[in-house]
Amino acid sequence: MNKVAVIGAGAWGTALAIQAARAGAGPVALWARDADRAAAMQQSRENAAHLPGRSLPEEIEVTADAERALDGAGLALLVVPAQHMAAVLAGFPSLPPTLVAAKGVTRDGLRLPLETLALRRPGLRSGILSGPNFAVEVADGLPAAAVIASTDAALREDAAARLATPGFRLYGQDDPVGAQVGGAAKNVIAIAAGAVIGAGLGENARAALVTRGLSEMARLAQALGGRAETVSGLSGLGDLLLTCTGAGSRNFSLGLALGRGEALAAILAGRNSVTEGVATAPALLARADAAGVDMPIAAAVSAVLSGQADMAGAMGNLLSRPRRHEGI
Numbered sequence: 001m002n003k004v005a006v007i008g009a010g011a012w013g014t015a016l017a018i019q020a021a022r023a024g025a026g027p028v029a030l031w032a033r034d035a036d037r038a039a040a041m042q043q044s045r046e047n048a049a050h051l052p053g054r055s056l057p058e059e060i061e062v063t064a065d066a067e068r069a070l071d072g073a074g075l076a077l078l079v080v081p082a083q084h085m086a087a088v089l090a091g092f093p094s095l096p097p098t099l100v101a102a103k104g105v106t107r108d109g110l111r112l113p114l115e116t117l118a119l120r121r122p123g124l125r126s127g128i129l130s131g132p133n134f135a136v137e138v139a140d141g142l143p144a145a146a147v148i149a150s151t152d153a154a155l156r157e158d159a160a161a162r163l164a165t166p167g168f169r170l171y172g173q174d175d176p177v178g179a180q181v182g183g184a185a186k187n188v189i190a191i192a193a194g195a196v197i198g199a200g201l202g203e204n205a206r207a208a209l210v211t212r213g214l215s216e217m218a219r220l221a222q223a224l225g226g227r228a229e230t231v232s233g234l235s236g237l238g239d240l241l242l243t244c245t246g247a248g249s250r251n252f253s254l255g256l257a258l259g260r261g262e263a264l265a266a267i268l269a270g271r272n273s274v275t276e277g278v279a280t281a282p283a284l285l286a287r288a289d290a291a292g293v294d295m296p297i298a299a300a301v302s303a304v305l306s307g308q309a310d311m312a313g314a315m316g317n318l319l320s321r322p323r324r325h326e327g328i
């Protein structure tokens with residue numbers, strides 16, 4: 001059972017399959033939902049749609065056949081966008097121990113990724129893989145770090161042994177709730193950071209948003225049963241640093257375009273990749289509301305995305321909040 005099955009052939013699933021092959025994990029299956037695309041990738045040894053110019057090592061077999069992908073697999077990586085995870089899982093009869101590498105909260109049910117997985121596969125050994133990781137850099141073998149968050153210590157160890165290389169440093173921790181909140185919320189804060197820069201509001205404003213965004217994450221992580229300090233790690237602060245500054249972030253670039261006055265529909269129409277913060281913002285806010293947690297930056301992003309506020313109105317709301325003590 002030394003095979004790794006990667007479910008989802010977007011940029012991140014493809015990069016993780018390349019990383020698993022690089023780590024010597026054994027054979028790697030990369031499952032794509034579209035049979036024609038899977039066949040084209042298997043033949044051309046490239047994911048032209050989502051990760052162009054990076055070749056797939058020979059250990060990787062691309063397939064659209066779920067049973068074939070899982071045959072002999074000792075570990076699965078679930079890398080489909082959060083909103084589509086439940087539907088994709090319905091096509092997989094069984095799963096080996098699984099790490100989820102998606103970042104988001106579902107509009108339907110307001111679920112974190114491991115909650116979606118548990119709904120479909122109760123009792124499955126599972127964890128989260130999350131951190132500041134642009135797919136293209138991991139595919140290129142540039143140095144990066146991430147966490148494997150799971151309460152299952154043996155799974156953490158086994159997955160790290162299969163996937164880590166000196167250039168892909170994997171830390172273990174046992175707070176998957178905190179890791180998921182960090183991964184989901186950073187997408188929303190990155191939209192806010194991009195919008196502030198796009199609107200010309202300056203670097204001071206971005207630094208304030210990122211820092212107060214971290215407090216929002218910490219409050220929610222704690223309220224959902226995780227630890228506040230977890231979000232100061234790779235799946236939280238680390239990912240905020242990357243996505244609130246890196247031009248390669250889709251969430252940041254979407255915010256940037258919004259801040260410059262472009263319409264959301266037009267921005268999305270020009271993309272073939274997922275921008276998780278768009279669906280996650282209102283879901284994250286609703287989940288926080290249900291937990292009694294105040295997330296004013298997530299509320300501002302949500303209001304701008306839904307058209308309930310313009311940038312000026314959303315910023316005005318944030319700036320006119322009552323003075324308070326700093327802290328989470």
Ligand SMILES: NC(=O)c1ccc[n+]([C@@H]2O[C@H](COP(=O)([O-])OP(=O)(O)OC[C@H]3O[C@@H](n4cnc5c(N)ncnc54)[C@H](O)[C@@H]3O)[C@@H](O)[C@H]2O)c1
Pocket residue numbers: 008009010011012013014033050079080081082084087088101102103104133134135136272273274275276
């Ligand atoms: N790209 C990155 O650098 C990166 C890094 C870390 C985490 N992630 C996370 O990984 C997840 C996947 O993102 P990505 O960047 O690999 O995707 P992507 O934007 O490269 O590709 C989109 C993916 O969504 C899938 N998809 C689209 N519509 C679908 C549907 N109706 N049903 C099922 N699948 C559908 C496509 O098949 C494709 O695999 C996201 O949660 C993202 O936040 C991405």
Ligand SMILES: O=P(O)(O)OC[C@H](O)CO
Pocket residue numbers: 103131132133134135187190239242243248249250251252274275276
């Ligand atoms: O391009 P983004 O904004 O979806 O970010 C990708 C990864 O989540 C970065 O860690």
